[in-house]
Every structure is written in C-alpha cells, then in structure tokens.
Amino acid sequence: MESRDDALLSERLAALPLESPPAAGWSELRARLRRSQPPRASRRASPGWLALAAGLVAVLVLPQLQRAPLPPPARPTPQAVASAPQLAALMRRSQALEAQIRALRANGVELAEAQYEWERAIEGDLALIDVGLAADGQTEALWRERVRLLEELRTASQTDTGPLLLQARLD
Amino acid sequence: MSTSSFAIDVPELLVARLKRRDLDAFEQVYRLFDRPVYTLALRLLGNEAEAYDLLQDSFLKVFEQIASFRAEAPFWSWLRSIVVNAALMRLRGRRPLDELDAPMLDHTADGGPDPLAMVCAQDLKRALGRLPALSRAVLWLYHVEGYTHEEIAQSFDRTVSFSKSQVARAGARLRDLLDQEDATWNPATMPC
Numbered sequence: 435m436e437s438r439d440d441a442l443l444s445e446r447l448a449a450l451p452l453e454s455p456p457a458a459g460w461s462e463l464r465a466r467l468r469r470s471q472p473p474r475a476s477r478r479a480s481p482g483w484l485a486l487a488a489g490l491v492a493v494l495v496l497p498q499l500q501r502a503p504l505p506p507p508a509r510p511t512p513q514a515v516a517s518a519p520q521l522a523a524l525m526r527r528s529q530a531l532e533a534q535i536r537a538l539r540a541n542g543v544e545l546a547e548a549q550y551e552w553e554r555a556i557e558g559d560l561a562l563i564d565v566g567l568a569a570d571g572q573t574e575a576l577w578r579e580r581v582r583l584l585e586e587l588r589t590a591s592q593t594d595t596g597p598l599l600l601q602a603r604l605d
Numbered sequence: 606m607s608t609s610s611f612a613i614d615v616p617e618l619l620v621a622r623l624k625r626r627d628l629d630a631f632e633q634v635y636r637l638f639d640r641p642v643y644t645l646a647l648r649l650l651g652n653e654a655e656a657y658d659l660l661q662d663s664f665l666k667v668f669e670q671i672a673s674f675r676a677e678a679p680f681w682s683w684l685r686s687i688v689v690n691a692a693l694m695r696l697r698g699r700r701p702l703d704e705l706d707a708p709m710l711d712h713t714a715d716g717g718p719d720p721l722a723m724v725c726a727q728d729l730k731r732a733l734g735r736l737p738a739l740s741r742a743v744l745w746l747y748h749v750e751g752y753t754h755e756e757i758a759q760s761f762d763r764t765v766s767f768s769k770s771q772v773a774r775a776g777a778r779l780r781d782l783l784d785q786e787d788a789t790w791n792p793a794t795m796p797c
Contacts (some may be wrong), residue, residue, distance in 0.1 A: 443749040448608035455643040589618050
C-alpha cells in the first residue's frame with residue numbers, strides 16, 4: 435500500500451506544470467513526415483479515376499448535393515453479388531450504413547454549422563465514389579472506400595466532435 | 606494510480622485517419638500530445654535538446670508504425686510506451702549511467718517537517734534535475750506515470766528490487782535536496 439509520504443510525493447510531482455516544446459515543433463515534424471511519406475498516392479492526391487470522377491461530378495452531381503442529404507445510393511447488381519463474396523459483403527455493409535445514417539437523421543435535429551460542413555465534405559467524397567461506381571460497379575476498392583466514407587458519415591451524424599474533426603478535413 | 610498527463614482519449618475516427626497517413630490527423634494528434642510527450646521526455650532525459658529530439662523521433666515512429674497499432678489498449682498508452690522505450694534506449698547509451706546506490710536517510714526519522722509539504726514547482730523541478738538520471742526516470746515512471754515495480758523492472762531489464770530501491774532512494778534524495786534548497790534559499794537569486 436502506498437504510504438502517506440509516497441502519496442504526497444506522487445501528488446507534488448504530478449502537479450508540476452507541463453513543459454512546452456519549441457513552437458516550430460509541428461512544422462519541423464511535418465517536413466520530416468513528408469520526406470518519409472511512401473511514394474504511393476494518398477487519398478487526397480487523387481488517383482486517376484478520382485480526377486476523372488471529379489470532373490464529372492462538377493457537372494452532374496454537385497448541383498444535386500446542395501439539397502440531397504445523401505448522394506443516390508449505389509446499388510449492387512445481382513451479377514456482382516453472385517460473383518464476389520467480398521464485394522457482396524461490402525455492398526451489404528454499404529446499404530446497412532446508409533439505413534443507419536437515415537435513421538440517425540430522421541429525428542431532424544438542427545445541425546451546428548461545423549457539423550453540417552463536415553457531413554457535406556464527406557458527402558462530396560461519396561458522390562465522387564458513386565460516379566466511379568456508376569462506371570464500374572464491381573471495383574472492390576471503390577466499394578471499400580464507399581464503406582469507409584459511410585462509416586465516417588455515420589460517426590459525423592452521431593458525434594459531438596464535429597468541429598474538431600471537421601477542421602482537419604477542411605484544412 | 607496513474608496521474609499521467611498522457612491519459613487523453615483519441616476518437617476512433619482520428620486513429621483511423623492516422624492509419625491512412627492523413628497529415629492533418631497527425632497534426633491534431635501532435636497538438637494533443639506534444640506537451641505530455643515533451644514533458645515526459647524532459648523528465649526522463651533531463652535535457653531540453655534531447656527531449657525535443659525525442660519528441661520528434663517519437664512522432665516519426667508513430668507515423669511509421671501506426672499500422673501496427675491495435676485498439677486493445679488506448680492510443681495514449683501506445684504512444685507513451687514508444688516515448689518511454691526511446692528514452693530508456695537513450696539513457697542506456699549514456700556512460701556512465703548514474704543511479705543512487707546508497708540507502709538514504711529517512712527524512713521523517715528526525716521528526717522535521719516534510720519539505721514536500723510546502724515546496725513550489727521551481728524548487729521541485731530544480732531538485733528533480735539534480736537526481737541521477739536513472740533514479741529520476743524510475744521515480745517519475747513510478748510516481749507519475751503509474752508504472753508498477755514489475756513494469757519498471759521489465760523496461761529497465763533489471764529486478765523488481767532495483768525498482769523498489771531506486772524509488773525509495775530517489776524519493777529520500779529529493780527530500781534531502783529540497784531541505785538543502787530550503788536552507789540556502791535566497792529570494793533575490795532564486796525566485797520561487
């Protein structure tokens with residue numbers, strides 16, 4: 435058992451104020467992180483299909499997004515379901531997530547501006563994925579990304595951390 | 606019980622973005638943890654330049670190894686173990702690595718007041734900085750980070766008795782140093 439002396443020592447040491455590192459810490463680290471980034475393209479570094487999709491979205495999809503709470507859901511074709519169990523699982527997951535998000539939004543709670551912006555940013559990315567899926571509905575990578583974005587959107591719809599996380603998404 | 610300043614919950618979504626090597630997410634995590642990491646590094650190493658190096662190296666390691674992080678333990682505890690291991694590796698590289706090897710007198714034996722009762726942060730930091738590096742590291746891990754003697758023994762590749770004796774000796778030495786500070790305290794030269 436901890437003695438009273440030990441407890442006092444723990445208390446005094448823990449009460450010491452935190453020290454601050456040099457202010458340039460993050461910018462130096464960021465430069466080192468960028469140098470150590472693997473050469474593969476990041477999600478934001480737009481692979482070829484995404485650039486193409488982005489062009490199409492600008493013309494076809496964005497006007498609808500201003501009103502639509504969710505982009506039109508991508509639907510699996512029976513052929514795809516039959517041909518690839520992994521793909522079918524992703525499609526089912528995608529549909530289930532859409533249903534959950536709709537249920538979360540059904541209560542009609544008014545969103546804070548930051549929360550709204552966060553959700554809209556995710557929906558924009560979802561729309562790009564859906565354009566890619568419209569061209570080829572059996573690309574597993576696209577379905578995987580769609581599920582990931584829907585999971586993020588579900589978190590956005592049920593979390594209070596919106597402003598914090600939105601900032602990183604928009605920066 | 607741990608009183609660690611590391612115990613900050615990181616949202617699952619933020620961890621997921623770290624795993625995608627999202628630099629914005631890294632910035633958020635850096636800003637959440639830069640002070641706890643730097644403080645721990647400074648307490649263990651006792652040197653600002655080395656502590657800053659360790660801060661940078663630890664976050665680079667997070668970046669490189671984030672894929673191996675499993676959410677069985679909280680993110681902060683994983684990060685802290687990276688920092689502690691890296692700090693101990695640096696300490697092991699120091700020759701000679703000082704530790705307290707003589708039993709210290711128990712300050713309570715003479716019935717005097719405990720110098721910790723009225724100590725101010727500056728005096729305590731100064732006294733802490735005068736402890737041998739190894740003893741200071743053991744003392745900090747035990748009293749602040751909540752490591753058990755078994756965990757300390759494992760981390761330092763020593764015995765449980767080593768941990769117990771270092772905690773006891775470092776605590777006694779710290780009080781001794783504070784007593785000395787008290788005796789020579791001069792408000793003009795050593796503001797508290």
